[in-house]
Amino acid sequence: MNLVVQVKLLPTAEQASALEATLRACNTAASDVAATAREIGCYRNYDLRRHIYQGIKDDHRLGAQAAQHVIKKVCDAYKTLAANIRAGNLGKPGSKRRRNAETNPVSFRWDAAQPYDARMLSWQHDARTVSIWTVSGRLKGVAFTGSSDQIKAVATMPVGESDLVHRDGMWFLYATVEVPEPELIGPAGFLGVDMGIANIAYDSDGNRHAGTRLNGYRRRQVRLRRRLQQRNTKSARRLLARRRCKEARHAANVNHIIAKTIVTEAARTGRGVAVEDLTGIRDRVRLRKPQRVTLSSWSFHQLGAFLAYKARRAGVPLVEVDPRYTSQTCHRCGHRDKRNRPDQGTFACRSCGVVAHADHNAALNIARRGVEDWGAVNPPARGLTSQPARKRPASLALRAG
Numbered sequence: 038m039n040l041v042v043q044v045k046l047l048p049t050a051e052q053a054s055a056l057e058a059t060l061r062a063c064n065t066a067a068s069d070v071a072a073t074a075r076e077i078g079c080y081r082n083y084d085l086r087r088h089i090y091q092g093i094k095d096d097h098r099l100g101a102q103a104a105q106h107v108i109k110k111v112c113d114a115y116k117t118l119a120a121n122i123r124a125g126n127l128g129k130p131g132s133k134r135r136r137n138a139e140t141n142p143v144s145f146r147w148d149a150a151q152p153y154d155a156r157m158l159s160w161q162h163d164a165r166t167v168s169i170w171t172v173s174g175r176l177k178g179v180a181f182t183g184s185s186d187q188i189k190a191v192a193t194m195p196v197g198e199s200d201l202v203h204r205d206g207m208w209f210l211y212a213t214v215e216v217p218e219p220e221l222i223g224p225a226g227f228l229g230v231d232m233g234i235a236n237i238a239y240d241s242d243g244n245r246h247a248g249t250r251l252n253g254y255r256r257r258q259v260r261l262r263r264r265l266q267q268r269n270t271k272s273a274r275r276l277l278a279r280r281r282c283k284e285a286r287h288a289a290n291v292n293h294i295i296a297k298t299i300v301t302e303a304a305r306t307g308r309g310v311a312v313e314d315l316t317g318i319r320d321r322v323r324l325r326k327p328q329r330v331t332l333s334s335w336s337f338h339q340l341g342a343f344l345a346y347k348a349r350r351a352g353v354p355l356v357e358v359d360p361r362y363t364s365q366t367c368h369r370c371g372h373r374d375k376r377n378r379p380d381q382g383t384f385a386c387r388s389c390g391v392v393a394h395a396d397h398n399a400a401l402n403i404a405r406r407g408v409e410d411w412g413a414v415n416p417p418a419r420g421l422t423s424q425p426a427r428k429r430p431a432s433l434a435l436r437a438g
Contacts, residue, residue: 038350039213039216040190040213040346041212042190044183044187045208047180047182057148060148062098063103063107066096067107067111069089069093070108071145075142075143082108082109085111090108110145114143118138121138122135122138148203150201153198153210154197154199155196157170158199162191164178165188166178167179167210191212216350222307224308224309227407228242228308229241229311229401230313230403231363232315232340241401241403242302246295251288265277288336289339292343293343296343296347297347300348309356310354314358356410359406363399365377367386368398370386370388372386372387374388378395382395384397
């Protein structure tokens, strides 16, 4: 499987200037390529390369590999745009936002990430430096640093494509590394995980993860942003710019901790992990206006992705189950009724009388569905499978954490 490892570059002032000029040249070229692609209606990599490859090399002082990566970056951007349009993420047909997306060319910020391959970037692990291509020539001896795990990963594992990123005045390399993937265990049951807003995660063992503290933190961030936006002074805008990624980093850290705790417990007890398939939940759920900010800032997709890749690294099976009625169904007798939920945090079965925390009851139902879904596609043994489970296909690469 592939993981993305972030390392921080420590360039000198002269090296940083060359890196900045490189990003400006590459992204200016990408914007020109995107405009040409829109004008001629050509969005396939090899077809588009025939039209503009030599031109952007000469006009923007790009090397052969950099020019090819620029063209591929543009094609990938249009592919993503088309997928968002098909999914309805840019509005309904005929809406102003969708018309603009369908007619205007894609544009790139000057500091948008630029891909690098092995011909453009090499690592000197003993000196802890990299040699990197720029429009000013090859830069040698650019120092990098990171955590011990990150340094070890890029030094001992095969490194593929890397992205040069400029963020908040700092320079980073996001390197894709190939990590050996263990065989999945034959699970002796499943640990169900119910993800929600009041409690970020609640597992079938009765453990509550995050919840009140994280939601309180988010509410404070919303109030602070609102006050700074209303003030609208130069210092307020500067503070907003510095804080723009703080909440996202905090939420990602919390999600990493939760995912690691859940996967570690599942591996320790020889179980798999069952989660809800929450794809498209923002389109399905209708909330009052005060609740929409809470739902939009709920990073359930990120938590699910962290659970998926950490489970694969640990050889723990993970299944996504149908979430419908898990909060209304009794885990003991199977009776389903809306009235089983007298309030947000309580489940009281009107058939057998069992009383439980609502999220715990839902997690138990998710665990049961995990067993059923796994047993439907895998031969039984240890109650569930008779042989080591087949590997699951590789998913989106994620930052190591």
